[in-house]
Amino acid sequence: MKFGIDAGGTLIKIVKEENGERTFSKYLSTEVETVAELLQQYPDAEVALTGGKATYLQSLIPQDAFQSIEFDATFKGIQTFLEQLNHPLENYIFTNVGTGTSIHHVKGEVQERAGGTGAGGGMIQGLGYLLTGEADYETLTALAAKGDRDDIDLKVKHIYKGDKTPIPGELTAANFGRVLHTKETVQYTDADKLAAAIGAVGETVTTVSIHAAREFGAEYVVYIGSSFLSNELLKKVVMNYTVLRGFKPYFIENGEYSGALGTLKLM
Ligand code: ADP
Structure with a gap:
């Protein structure tokens, strides 16, 4: 055994x-x-x-x-999973969204750490608690799934108000940046605040990852880590944002x- x-x-x-x-x-x-x-x-x-x-x-x-x-162990585990999934990759980024986030570049049999960010699962739990007082992980993520961050986040299209935008209008210009524009008319629920916190974490993780992908000429970003467990919203943000920025996300089952x-x- x-x-x-x-x-x-x-x-x-x-x-x-x-x-x-x-x-x-x-x-x-x-x-x-x-x-x-x-x-x-x-x-x-x-x-x-x-x-x-x-x-x-x-x-x-x-x-x-x-x-x-x-880092060596995680790389070996990812390679083992990818082989078993029949999805071998030669040049890719892997991003481990754990308590914090660590980003790595893989070329052939060699991995090197390419960076990281303090935005990750720990931030979702800590900021989530500060915003709502909820410390239970499953309750927190279930609540976030019901939230809507449209009135909280400022998108590029909000700034350009119908004018032609130089970058996609759906990109977030400022996480939480719309609050001061909507505060007189909108009641933000705990769910909305959590959705915005998860949005900020997901977009930060993705942005740092795709910068690494661009630097190393990689097409795929492989995402792993327990932060995606019971948190479909985080997965959706990361997946959509990676695609929107022109790269291919890949999630490994049991990748954590x-x-x-x-x-x-x-x-
Ligand atoms: P680490 O190796 O740093 O512990 P993980 O990959 O295990 O990192 O991810 C930790 C994150 O997973 C937590 O910050 C939290 O967002 C999330 N998570 C998933 N399931 C749970 C759980 N049952 N209890 C607490 N956190 C959980």
């Missing part, structure tokens, strides 16, 4: 392989002791770790675990387990 574990800032992702079968599970990072108890039940299992809390988890478990660098799968495969 083999375990690949990515102990991240918010979530611990676990891939278990046994008799050719692969299963996925996740825990909150605050539940690291629970994960250690699980591993204590299988002292003979082979264990591979990665992520910021890997060394701490190692101190709690009986196995002498293999450890790999998070890339680090966990990758460290297992590197073992």
